Amino acid sequence: MRGLKSASVAIVGAAESDLGLCAPGTSPIDLMAQATLRALEDSGLKISDIDAIFSASTQTRYTTLALKEYLGLEPSYHDNSHIGGASFMTHVAHAIMALEQGLCKVALITYGSTQKSVSRAAASPREYNPYETPYSPFLPAAAYAMAAARHMHQYGTTREHLAQVAVSARQWALKNPVAWEKTPLSIEDALSAKMVSYPLTVRDCCLVSDGGGAILLTVSDRARDLRKKPVYVLGVGEALSHLSISNMPDLTVTAATRSGPLAFNMAKLGVKDVDVALLYDAFSINTILFLEDLGFCPKGEGGRFVQGGAISPGGSCPVNTNGGGLSYCHPGMYGLMLLIEATRQIRGECGRQTNRRL
Amino acid sequence: MSTFNLIAESPLGVFKQFCEEGKLAYQVTPSGQAVFYPRIVAPQTGETLSWQISKGEGTVYSTSVIHLKGIEPYNIALIDLDEGFRMMSRVEEMPPEKVSIGMRVKMKMSKDKEGRALPVFVQGDSK
Numbered sequence: 347m348r349g350l351k352s353a354s355v356a357i358v359g360a361a362e363s364d365l366g367l368c369a370p371g372t373s374p375i376d377l378m379a380q381a382t383l384r385a386l387e388d389s390g391l392k393i394s395d396i397d398a399i400f401s402a403s404t405q406t407r408y409t410t411l412a413l414k415e416y417l418g419l420e421p422s423y424h425d426n427s428h429i430g431g432a433s434f435m436t437h438v439a440h441a442i443m444a445l446e447q448g449l450c451k452v453a454l455i456t457y458g459s460t461q462k463s464v465s466r467a468a469a470s471p472r473e474y475n476p477y478e479t480p481y482s483p484f485l486p487a488a489a490y491a492m493a494a495a496r497h498m499h500q501y502g503t504t505r506e507h508l509a510q511v512a513v514s515a516r517q518w519a520l521k522n523p524v525a526w527e528k529t530p531l532s533i534e535d536a537l538s539a540k541m542v543s544y545p546l547t548v549r550d551c552c553l554v555s556d557g558g559g560a561i562l563l564t565v566s567d568r569a570r571d572l573r574k575k576p577v578y579v580l581g582v583g584e585a586l587s588h589l590s591i592s593n594m595p596d597l598t599v600t601a602a603t604r605s606g607p608l609a610f611n612m613a614k615l616g617v618k619d620v621d622v623a624l625l626y627d628a629f630s631i632n633t634i635l636f637l638e639d640l641g642f643c644p645k646g647e648g649g650r651f652v653q654g655g656a657i658s659p660g661g662s663c664p665v666n667t668n669g670g671g672l673s674y675c676h677p678g679m680y681g682l683m684l685l686i687e688a689t690r691q692i693r694g695e696c697g698r699q700t701n702r703r704l
Numbered sequence: 705m706s707t708f709n710l711i712a713e714s715p716l717g718v719f720k721q722f723c724e725e726g727k728l729a730y731q732v733t734p735s736g737q738a739v740f741y742p743r744i745v746a747p748q749t750g751e752t753l754s755w756q757i758s759k760g761e762g763t764v765y766s767t768s769v770i771h772l773k774g775i776e777p778y779n780i781a782l783i784d785l786d787e788g789f790r791m792m793s794r795v796e797e798m799p800p801e802k803v804s805i806g807m808r809v810k811m812k813m814s815k816d817k818e819g820r821a822l823p824v825f826v827q828g829d830s831k
Contacts, residue, residue, distance in 0.1 A: 476716050477741045478792045480816045483780045484770045492766035492782060499766075499805040543780075544769040544801065592741075592782055592792040597766055 352612050355442045356569035356576035359389030359562035360689040365675045366526055367462050368556040374405045375416045377458025381560035382417065389562050390573035391452060396562070398423040398450035400437035401457060404470040404678060413456065423450040429586065431626060434682040439582040441563050451564060455685075458558030459677035466554050470678055475590055484543060487551055489591035490629035491543035496597040497631060498545065500646065505545050507649030509536035511630035512549040512672050514658040519669025521659065526553055527673040550630040552671035552680070559682045561689065577692045580615065583608025598646075600632075602639040617641045622691045623663065624684040627670040633657070637665070667691060707752050708744040715742035718755065723821035726813045728758040730789050740789035760811030761786050761828055769800040779803050783825055797826045 361384030363377040378401065386393060399421045401409040410424040423444045427436055434455055441453040461469035472485060483489070497503045513533055519525035536549035569576035583605035588594045610616055617640065625636040634648030642663060643651035651657075657665035668674045668687040675683060690696050708715070715731075719742045722729035731739040731753035733746045739753055746753050762785040771777045779800035784790050795803040796814070810828035813821050 476720075480822050481780055481792055481794050482770070482778070483792060484772065488768045488770055488780050491768035492780070495768060495805060496766040541769075541771045541777075543771070590792075592790055597782075 350439070350442050350582065350612065351446060352580050352614065353578040354566055355445050355563050356566050356578045357561050357563055357685070357689045358569045358572045358574065358576055359385035359387075359391060359560070360577075360686045361385040361388050361560055362524065362675075362683070362686060363458055363558040363560075365524055365557035365677075366555060368460055370463065372460055372463065372556070374403055374458040374460055374558065375412050377460070377556070377558035378413060378456040378560065379416055381458065381558050382454060382456050385454075385456075385560040385562050388574060391562060391564075393417060393419075395452045396454045397421055398425075398441065398444055398453040400425045400427075400434075400441055400453060400455040402426060402428040402433035402437075402679065403457065403459070405459060405461070405464075413454075421450070423453070431628065431679040432681045433679060434685060435582070436584055438563070438579060438685065439584055442579060442582065445563065445565050451568070453563045454560060455563070455682065456558065456560035457677070457679060457682045459679065460556045461678045462554050462556045466678070478590055478592060483591075485591065486628065487543040487546060489594075490631050491546045492591065493597040493635070494545050494550075494629070494631040497634065497646075497649070500598060501649065503634065503646075503649035505537055506533055507634065507653055508545065508550050508630040509533045509547075510652045510655070511627065511633045511657070512536045514652065514655060514661070515627060515633075515666055515670040515672040515674075517658045518664075518667050519673035522667075522669045522674055525669040525674040526555060527669065531673075546629060546631070549672070552628045552676035553673070555675045555677045557675045557677040557683075559686045561682065561685055575693050577689045581609035581611070581613030583610075583612070598635065600635050600639045602636050606640040621664070622667055622688075623657075623665045624667070624688050624691075625665055626680060626684060627666055627672050628676070628680065630672065633665060633670075637663075667696060710744070715744060718742065720820070722755075722757070723813065723823060726821070728760050728785075728811050728813075728823045729755050730758055730785070730787060732756050738785075738788035740785075740791055756787070758785050758787050758789075758811070760823075762809055762811075762825070764795065764803060764805055764807045764809060765790060766805055767795065767803045769803075777801075781809075781825070783809060791823075794824045795826065796824050 363381035403409045516531035539547040539549040585601040585604035587601035765782040767781040808828040809825035814824040816822040
């Protein structure tokens with residue numbers, strides 16, 4: 347990411363669409379449009395101000411074209427890059443580049459999914475892999491299950507540690523009015539829940555939600571004149587690892603070991619400066635891996651780090667303050683929901699979701 | 705330069721043909737580095753790859769038991785073959801939850817749902 351300037355661009359609008367279970371016939375683009383209108387309202391910008399579209403979806407392949415058509419936009423820049431759920435973080439990096447270069451003035455990053463309404467199988471059909479699909483591997487759950495099994499084998503991580511990640515996420519979700527899950531969860535509940543792919547129970551796996559969101563970005567000079575306090579993008583980092591799980595070199599080491607330092611270096615910040623961490627918790631093991639790979643704890647210590655509630659409300663290291671993909675909302679590709687929560691946390695808008703440290 | 709003639713054969717086609725003969729095939733670079741899944745050139749260098757037949761002996765790198773509605777729980781595993789490549793497979797002929805990381809396994813040519821040869825693994829002799 348060398349070449350991009352820290353704080354040259356800010357997030358100036360952020361909003362969720364309706365979340366949970368939508369009316370029959372709702373389309374992913376309906377959700378994107380709804381979230382976009384809400385983000386525009388949040389920012390004080392008009393629909394005609396948007397001149398760049400960034401999106402990715404498993405349900406509507408030509409997402410930026412669909413949005414252009416639906417909203418009647420005339421974008422001077424567009425990016426349909428698709429690397430899975432983290433696509434939207436990549437879009438932020440690419441939007442900074444486009445904004446810095448003057449290729450656009452206001453960038454929209456948006457996402458929507460109706461995977462709960464139409465079923466996950468219909469919303470995210472998997473590509474056939476002749477070296478994996480014949481074994482019916484039930485992906486992505488089994489891939490993360492094998493990562494968890496490997497982490498348990500190498501580092502002594504336990505199912506209780508994994509369950510604690512789910513419990514902490516639930517505790518945050520109970521503070522978030524729009525979170526899907528509304529009832530408390532105990533370690534015992536999580537451990538005795540229906541097994542999906544050992545060692546992961548249904549509580550170790552993200553929700554299947556309808557929902558989406560939108561954020562708007564512009565150059566920092568313009569951001570200062572808009573409705574809300576600008577949320578400057580201080581650092582970004584991108585790293586590509588693998589497509590198929592059998593080609594991940596080490597199941598316990600994620601690409602965050604490379605993207606994290608890029609982002610921190612660009613921001614000239616370190617882990618010690620972080621008040622709230624938003625880590626993509628598609629599965630409970632992910633939170634543990636990212637805590638390690640970003641440097642919140644030493645490699646292998648993630649399970650013991652979360653034990654006792656360090657990442658829970660009131661803990662020393664608040665993580666996934668919206669309730670996470672595990673308990674708040676997981677519309678198939680979750681990355682944008684993290685950016686929305688990060689924006690709100692930095693603005694100080696989260697009310698009951700804030701930690702005592704803030 | 706690739707010597708692969710994709711009009712005549714594909715990497716997957718060759719692999720499957722070996723499977724039908726009961727053989728687990730993989731590729732090696734000129735310097736002997738194992739490559740899997742099969743492809744037309746070596747990653748990173750673009751060198752020509754040649755086919756080898758694995759002894760089919762390896763170690764479980766990781767494992768899971770998948771629980772789906774209406775079917776018996778079944779194993780899924782990543783196997784590190786002794787020749788230096790990893791593949792997804794299943795360890796069969798034992799309770800799926802008894803499959804453990806580090807366990808020695810050996811290849812057994814089974815059949816997929818369509819009756820085509822599919823390499824799976826069974827417990828092997830410890831090294």
